[in-house]
Amino acid sequence: MTAPFLHLLMKYSILSIIAAALTSVAASGAVVSGVVKDSSGAPLAGVPVSDGFRVVQTDASGHYRIETDKAAGLVFVSTPSGYAPSAANVNLPLFWRLVTSPSDEDETADFVLDKVDDSRFAFIAFADNQISNRSGEVACFNSTTVPDINATLDSLRAGGYAPFMIALGDQAHDCYWKSNRYGLQEAYSDLRKLNAPLYSVMGNHDNDNTAMNDFDAAAEWRRNLGPNYYSFNKGGVHFVVLDNIEIVDGSPQLSDDGECVYKNRLTPGQLEWLRQDLALVADKNLPLVVAMHAPLYYFPGGAKTYYLENAQELIDALDGFRDVRVLSGHTHVSYASQSADGRIYENNYGAVCGSWWLNARVDLGNDNNICRDGTPSGYAVWKWTDGEFSDYYKSTGLPADVQFRAYDMNMVELDGAEVAPEYAAGREKTNEVMVNVWGYGPGWSVEMFENGKALSVERQRARDPLFLLSCPIPYMAAGNKLIGTVRPVYTMHLFTAKASAADTPVEIRVADRCGNVYSSVVKRPQPMSLSMH
Numbered sequence: 001m002t003a004p005f006l007h008l009l010m011k012y013s014i015l016s017i018i019a020a021a022l023t024s025v026a027a028s029g030a031v032v033s034g035v036v037k038d039s040s041g042a043p044l045a046g047v048p049v050s051d052g053f054r055v056v057q058t059d060a061s062g063h064y065r066i067e068t069d070k071a072a073g074l075v076f077v078s079t080p081s082g083y084a085p086s087a088a089n090v091n092l093p094l095f096w097r098l099v100t101s102p103s104d105e106d107e108t109a110d111f112v113l114d115k116v117d118d119s120r121f122a123f124i125a126f127a128d129n130q131i132s133n134r135s136g137e138v139a140c141f142n143s144t145t146v147p148d149i150n151a152t153l154d155s156l157r158a159g160g161y162a163p164f165m166i167a168l169g170d171q172a173h174d175c176y177w178k179s180n181r182y183g184l185q186e187a188y189s190d191l192r193k194l195n196a197p198l199y200s201v202m203g204n205h206d207n208d209n210t211a212m213n214d215f216d217a218a219a220e221w222r223r224n225l226g227p228n229y230y231s232f233n234k235g236g237v238h239f240v241v242l243d244n245i246e247i248v249d250g251s252p253q254l255s256d257d258g259e260c261v262y263k264n265r266l267t268p269g270q271l272e273w274l275r276q277d278l279a280l281v282a283d284k285n286l287p288l289v290v291a292m293h294a295p296l297y298y299f300p301g302g303a304k305t306y307y308l309e310n311a312q313e314l315i316d317a318l319d320g321f322r323d324v325r326v327l328s329g330h331t332h333v334s335y336a337s338q339s340a341d342g343r344i345y346e347n348n349y350g351a352v353c354g355s356w357w358l359n360a361r362v363d364l365g366n367d368n369n370i371c372r373d374g375t376p377s378g379y380a381v382w383k384w385t386d387g388e389f390s391d392y393y394k395s396t397g398l399p400a401d402v403q404f405r406a407y408d409m410n411m412v413e414l415d416g417a418e419v420a421p422e423y424a425a426g427r428e429k430t431n432e433v434m435v436n437v438w439g440y441g442p443g444w445s446v447e448m449f450e451n452g453k454a455l456s457v458e459r460q461r462a463r464d465p466l467f468l469l470s471c472p473i474p475y476m477a478a479g480n481k482l483i484g485t486v487r488p489v490y491t492m493h494l495f496t497a498k499a500s501a502a503d504t505p506v507e508i509r510v511a512d513r514c515g516n517v518y519s520s521v522v523k524r525p526q527p528m529s530l531s532m533h
Contacts, residue, residue, distance in 0.1 A: 032075050032099055033065040034110040039086055044113065048078040048280055051099075052227055053269060055276040070103045071215075073222055078277065081233040083113040090192040091165075093199065096226035118234045122161035124149060124196070124394075125168055125291070126379035127329020128351035130205060131190065132173035133182035136360030137353075138190060144369065145352055145377070146193050148396045152381060153196045161383060163196045164234070166241075168329040168349065169203025169293030175258045177209075184224055202228040203293040203330065204245040207260045214247040214267065217260060229270050231277050235384050238281050240274065242266060242292040244308055264294040264330075265309040274317050287323040287389060295328040295348040297337035300492040301461055307331075318344065325389065327380070332356075333373040333489060334393070336441020349393070350375030350438065355471050356485045364474040366530040369396065372471075373491035374405065374464025375438040376533075390514040393439045395533075402533050403518040404437040404510050405466060408526035410502050412465050416473035419488060423465055431499045433506045433522055436464050440493040443513030448497040450504050455497035463488045470530060499524070 043062025076096035097109035177183035211217035326346035354369035376395035
């Protein structure tokens, strides 16, 4: 056999092996195709469609074709501005379709979108409902949160806004899915009482705690609620929903308390999908909203910069966008952070469930549903008006202009030496006024005045007195051991100023980053009570 012939034989043998391998790969997958059109039957071009791994766009006739192994079991569209899914499961927009045929069989999935006017929109963002059907939780949610949110939605509609909602994760509680028969489907039966379209973020407690890996832990979510990461558009603004909870392999064997063991990070596959999705955004000068469960940034004054383990990879993916708004929950406290270049601003929101519905589950002698940093149970309200965002935090059961709580520290005396020694009776009183501004962040200001004269205001790292009085003190007085969900935390959104006397009124002015000014006068002496806002 001559050398040239041997070389030629080897060349074609290698090519045959490669061809066989490619044929095998192609045969193991399938093609999902379909048409995206509006409700009049007109095709929609350029609409992104994804299987969670690849992103394609519809052609001029509205057709798309995506090669997929159907690993996620669904395909979904990124609805363009001016459109909304025609179909919905009560208030859950059906922008996704399950693909249920075997992985090597082709399948069809069509989408119909309605034309809408979303040039002036608003949305409500809320975090950590964490309903688990323990005593009183469901009733408390339905009697407080649901009517409050629905009233705000009605008010937004009356103001000419088209509202929707974003649930920022932990809609349920994985520990109680089976024992209390209250899993994702039951939680969403209550969430469907909210009367606006609801887009959902997946939290750590929304994962199946019996699954052995991250992908399988989200299977129940995908079957019932669609993709665990996706995007949509409203009024020219691009929204991205991410799942930044990665369940650790072997989680059920690693957990001591029945909860999923996880890392706060984005998976490589999700980051690749994100890069593809963001590459299709034409105008990067418009705001980009990123909604996820765990925060990007760590607590102000904390030991590190980032909460998300692979934060830099996310930041790199957001490169080129000039105005990124990150919305998160998970911590059950409130804080705001901003990148050094001012390009990324994050609001981390307190929990709807406050201190894990402690007020509903345990008789504490009060009904204060309050987070461990003193933030009242509530939600954020965002408005898009004339190309600009404005936002505020709405406390459940309180007027929208209640944005802080003020204490006459001369009158704060707490009988709880184990949890509140700094506020014990008999300590030196210095005519201080302390203010908890739960929405405080970069761009905010806090001022105090005594008889028209500006006082020196100092930001403090401290603990909120009303939370202490409402939760841990009565909890321990009832003979309970202090546990993590009842333990107070230090926060950096407390501010103090010293007046010259104990009985002078002190005016407080708080300005948010949108230019709204909230003011109140503390008429001292002001007693501290469980009924104070």
